[in-house]
Amino acid sequence: MAEKIPLEDAYQNMAPKDVWKRFYDMTQIPRRSLHEEKVRAYLVSFGNGLGLQTIVDNVGNVLIRKAPTPGMENRKGVILQAHMDMVADQTPDTVHDWDNDPIAAYVDNDWVRAEGTTLGADDGIGVALAMAVLESATIASGPLEALFTVNEEAGMDGATGLAPGLLTGDILINLDGEIEGDFTIGCAGGEAAAIQVPYKETGLPGGMAAYRVAVQGLQGGHSGLEINLGRGNAAKLLVRFLKDGAGRYGLRVSQIDSGTAANAIPRDGSALVCIPWGREPDFLAHISEYEGILKSELGAVETDLSVTAAVADPPPRIMNDKAQRDLVNALYGTPQGVIRMSDNVANLVETSTNMGVVHAGDRAMEVENRIRSSVDTSIDDVGSMLSSVWELAGAQVEFSGRYPGWKPNPESPLVLLMSDVYMALFAQEPNIGAVHAGLECGTIYGKYPNLDMISIGPTNQKVHTTDEQLFVPSVQKVMDLLVETLHQIPLK
Numbered sequence: 129m130a131e132k133i134p135l136e137d138a139y140q141n142m143a144p145k146d147v148w149k150r151f152y153d154m155t156q157i158p159r160r161s162l163h164e165e166k167v168r169a170y171l172v173s174f175g176n177g178l179g180l181q182t183i184v185d186n187v188g189n190v191l192i193r194k195a196p197t198p199g200m201e202n203r204k205g206v207i208l209q210a211h212m213d214m215v216a217d218q219t220p221d222t223v224h225d226w227d228n229d230p231i232a233a234y235v236d237n238d239w240v241r242a243e244g245t246t247l248g249a250d251d252g253i254g255v256a257l258a259m260a261v262l263e264s265a266t267i268a269s270g271p272l273e274a275l276f277t278v279n280e281e282a283g284m285d286g287a288t289g290l291a292p293g294l295l296t297g298d299i300l301i302n303l304d305g306e307i308e309g310d311f312t313i314g315c316a317g318g319e320a321a322a323i324q325v326p327y328k329e330t331g332l333p334g335g336m337a338a339y340r341v342a343v344q345g346l347q348g349g350h351s352g353l354e355i356n357l358g359r360g361n362a363a364k365l366l367v368r369f370l371k372d373g374a375g376r377y378g379l380r381v382s383q384i385d386s387g388t389a390a391n392a393i394p395r396d397g398s399a400l401v402c403i404p405w406g407r408e409p410d411f412l413a414h415i416s417e418y419e420g421i422l423k424s425e426l427g428a429v430e431t432d433l434s435v436t437a438a439v440a441d442p443p444p445r446i447m448n449d450k451a452q453r454d455l456v457n458a459l460y461g462t463p464q465g466v467i468r469m470s471d472n473v474a475n476l477v478e479t480s481t482n483m484g485v486v487h488a489g490d491r492a493m494e495v496e497n498r499i500r501s502s503v504d505t506s507i508d509d510v511g512s513m514l515s516s517v518w519e520l521a522g523a524q525v526e527f528s529g530r531y532p533g534w535k536p537n538p539e540s541p542l543v544l545l546m547s548d549v550y551m552a553l554f555a556q557e558p559n560i561g562a563v564h565a566g567l568e569c570g571t572i573y574g575k576y577p578n579l580d581m582i583s584i585g586p587t588n589q590k591v592h593t594t595d596e597q598l599f600v601p602s603v604q605k606v607m608d609l610l611v612e613t614l615h616q617i618p619l620k
């Protein structure tokens with residue numbers, strides 16, 4: 129079998145032909161996130177060319193409306209939604225002008241990939257599916273809207289800026305899913321919770337030795353999608369050591385450093401500490417004892433973790449007694465990890481929180497947490513837990529970047545309908561689930577709380593990387609599911 133046929137030469141023989149033609153078009157239009165002018169112009173001229181009502185909203189999203197086909201006038205309105213931007217990445221030896229160059233997409237047996245760059249099937253294939261429905265003269269559908277959003281990948285600006293009241297449909301089918309056969313029916317909302325607190329220091333008393341204690345070698349990971357995998361949080365593990373050491377042999381803290389971002393589980397962390405002369409053997413014994421404890425508690429998951437101490441230059445100052453006690457207690461008491469699992473979706477984390485950054489030194493400490501939940505009131509609840517702990521330490525928690533969750537409803541009429549359609553078409557159950565991370569659907573749901581929503585898509589692997597690859601046969605299956613679902617949409 130031939131390999132690596134340019135998509136340009138192959139798409140005319142690929143099914144469904146209309147979808148692949150539009151996907152090919154998408155590969156020809158530069159559309160990295162925040163630079164969607166060209167793809168927006170293309171979509172507007174596409175809508176206008178079909179004589180369809182085409183609107184550009186004030187953040188640059190494109191909405192195209194298609195009237196119902198004969199006999200379908202009284203069906204519920206359906207919104208097809210996809211994002212027009214793509215992640216721009218390239219291999220080190222690839223020269224690519226993201227403002228002008230097309231994607232060099234090719235077909236290799238059952239997969240479409242790109243030469244040296246991201247493919248942009250995330251979410252170019254979603255855009256192509258919606259376009260194929262809009263321009264079809266044969267697909268039966270009720271009132272239809274296609275919403276193409278800007279900048280999903282680098283901030284969800286399109287969904288965030290979407291005006292309430294613009295969409296008229298009752299049902300939203302998001303086409304940004306990554307596995308054919310997966311029905312996503314919920315996602316997490318969240319917010320950032322940051323603490324910035326000044327504290328008092330004292331000069332380093334005589335008779336103390338300085339060490340840098342390091343907790344290292346943990347896996348880290350995404351604070352939503354990987355929060356339930358039992359991984360250690362290096363910042364929390366470090367704080368536990370500091371608290372024990374202070375109680376046992378008078379350990380004093382000068383600096384703490386762990387983590388890079390609120391939405392990542394810290395992989396490593398270190399603290400500059402001072403130990404009274406004569407207690408160093410206790411400290412060093414504690415280091416190896418603590419490493420043993422962590423290996424016994426976490427070793428099945430964290431196979432490479434280590435706890436070490438290295439002699440350091442004595443710092444001029446340390447936290448004063450009260451600052452160290454209050455701050456270490458607050459860090460230790462800050463909730464971490466999974467707070468609650470979902471009652472109605474198997475294995476879904478409903479609520480979690482992650483302490484992702486801790487920096488203390490030079491009389492100021494900053495702590496950054498990320499709270500997530502598919503239940504909005506639970507975001508408030510965890511926020512109050514954080515405030516409660518930090519108020520005891522005399523600090524305020526600042527909340528920002530709040531976005532709403534999408535609470536899964538496995539019994540929704542849309543989910544039941546599409547499950548039946550999927551079974552009838554493919555003699556197989558779909559995998560119904562939800563994600564513990566933010567999706568555009570959640571943000572849209574926050575503005576349109578009466579929408580019945582689902583997220584689906586063809587199988588597109590390794591998205592956001594230069595190995596991104598779209599599974600050709602899955603595109604026909606998604607189109608078949610879409611067409612039959614539109615046909616069976618219930619009466620208004």
Ligand SMILES: [Zn+2]
Pocket residue numbers: 211250251280304
């Ligand atoms: Zn996407």
